Amino acid sequence: MVNVKVNGIPVQVAEGSTMLEAAKKAHVKIPTLCYNPDLSPWAACGICVVKVEGSNKMLRSCCTPVSEGMSIITNDADLVQTRRTVIELILSTHPDDCLFCPRNQSCELQTLAQEFGIREQPYKKMVRDIPTDTSTNSLILNPSKCIRCGRCVEVCQEMQGVWAIEFLGRGESIRIAPAADVKLGDSPCIKCGQCSAHCPVGAIYENDQTSLVWDALMKEGPDAKICAVQIAPAVRVALAESFGLPPGTDLTGKIYTALRRLGFDAVFDTNFSADLTIMEEGTEFVHRLTGALKAGMRQATADRSLPLITSCCPAWVDYMEKYYSDMIPNFSTAKSPQQMMGVMIKTYWAAKAKVDPAKIYSVSIMPCTAKKFENGRDESMYSSGYKDVDVTLTTRELARMIKQAGIDFLNLPDSQPDSPLGPYSGAGVIFGATGGVMEAALRTAYFLVTKEELKDVNFTAVRGLSGIKEATVHINGIELRVAAAHQMGNIATVLEEVRKARAEGRETPWHFIEVMACRGGCIGGGGQPYGATDEVRKLRMRSIYDHDEKSEYRCSHDNPYIKQIYAEFLEKPGSHRSHELLHTHYVEKPLYLK
């Protein structure tokens, strides 16, 4: 430990800590802009400057390590003036259209300008006119608003390992763009949206599609729509943050009520279709495992029937199709919960409720920007005969709709989702956190293999924020090795091991692998409220597991409505009809389209 003083306040921090971390521990706030706790310090902006007592030199606190006995000064007239100048210089290259900006009131630059009381522009305005990139359905890139902090580039390259964007050019012509200035839609971008969740300003943001939903909700007469909506597991533990409540506040019941007040005719829960995904994927896994036990694990590794790799995350699917297309046979063909719900609404529910599926407008509320891309991914996203999910809104967009509608969200009474596509098991809700799909699948796989219920359904080894989590599970004498990886940059390690085992004719190191593109899983998704840090992710995650523990049913196969849907409509998991409606396929994609 190292002893330092921050503005005279003594504090002890671990060796190697930065001045910024020491200040935080002393409850001193140093303003930052390019710094983000998820990323390595990049020291681009210069707002976090501080001094060491006895020297007039200004040091960037985000990247300067402390040393024993150091006395840090974070606040004097000189420092405040320097910070003001930095803000004024950034503002001199930034458009002034705050009122029309998607980040109005959630912009970190705007907040700093407000806190520092910037009232005039002393420098010549030099705003660059770079066209906005709307080539993806998920994300909009507006380089004119970019303040060159580098967060998005670091997120895309370092955290996610995607390398869709980079700083091109230098000096005043520097810009964020994909290689060779191609459009985002032609780049390796996987639409995870982590860039948008980390951007401090309005340079990268989600494609707001709320107007499509308002239109559908307000149509009257012969064109009137029957509006159905589903909400994803991770939305319920994060939406509250957009209304000023602490992260992890679970407002499931109020969300159902708010959706009804917005005008939705049917309110369903993606947790239900997560249960359905588990039935299909769990059955697929047991089928592959049974085959592998007969043919031998090496054979199963060679023919790529094992490991089974989860496919619920559309950003991950896109990544795999681009970078790991040799693993297509390893991919679960089961559709994601969003798409399963979409097709069940327009087939099963439409028939039960006696409504014309052509009149149904199906909306999903997701923590994710890639889900906007998934709903039109290929022809199997139209397996009801219509677009299964018409439009996907992120958590951030839903928050705006609720505010626009004048709904007193926090004081709403709780309500329940509609049946039969609403009631869910705890296994469905944990899909929202990394390791959750694996845990839910294991709960049901155990049952499918042994025909017995687990005594303890909690597989805690696959929970938590470490990048790759491994566990060994014993089912009927079979030693099952599983892994759960999250945050795209961590995935390569796992996949390379599998590739290596296959190339060397060895047995796969794991039988079942779960992958989620975002840190923490969907609770840390690119469409969630701003400001996710590990602290926030842990709180959201805790709330997800609490929700699971409080659930009447903990396993997907115990959900009575799941039993009912198979009895009435789908026959059994993996049936012909299930395959027609609930499964998809994958294709190899070129990284750069010509």
Next chain:
Amino acid sequence: MVAGDIEFSNELQSYIDEWSKKEGGLVMMLHRIQNEFGYVPRAAAEKLSLISGIPLAKIYGVITFYHFFKTTKPGKHRIAVCLGTACYLKGGQDLLEETCSILSIEPDEMTDDGLFSVDEVRCLGCCGLAPVLMIDNEVYGKLTKEQLPGIIAKYRSL
């Protein structure tokens, strides 16, 4: 990834095989590619990415950072106008504008007949001769813009 459809000479190929294993080899490899093609064609950058495993975004980050690297095809004669400090102060910008106006192109563009292209460069290493312009490997120092039409005309007939 669909590899760029472009042939590398055996020499270039073996150079890349050697340097792609070394730390900091990217700039060296890009130099060689530009030597071979006169610029860095996108297909060559893609092929380099494929061989070396260096992400294409990183390669473009480097290409666009250094003025030396070009992403557009140069003309038969490459005109480099120096905008380094000394040349700039002595009227380098005027030389650039006059050259572009004579040829009716912008920097980094090529004339329709493929004869000329214009690059802005930072320092050619002979500041004593400022302002300086270089055509192919010939340096012209202490230039005035009145001399430009004559010099350019010489290259038209080469």
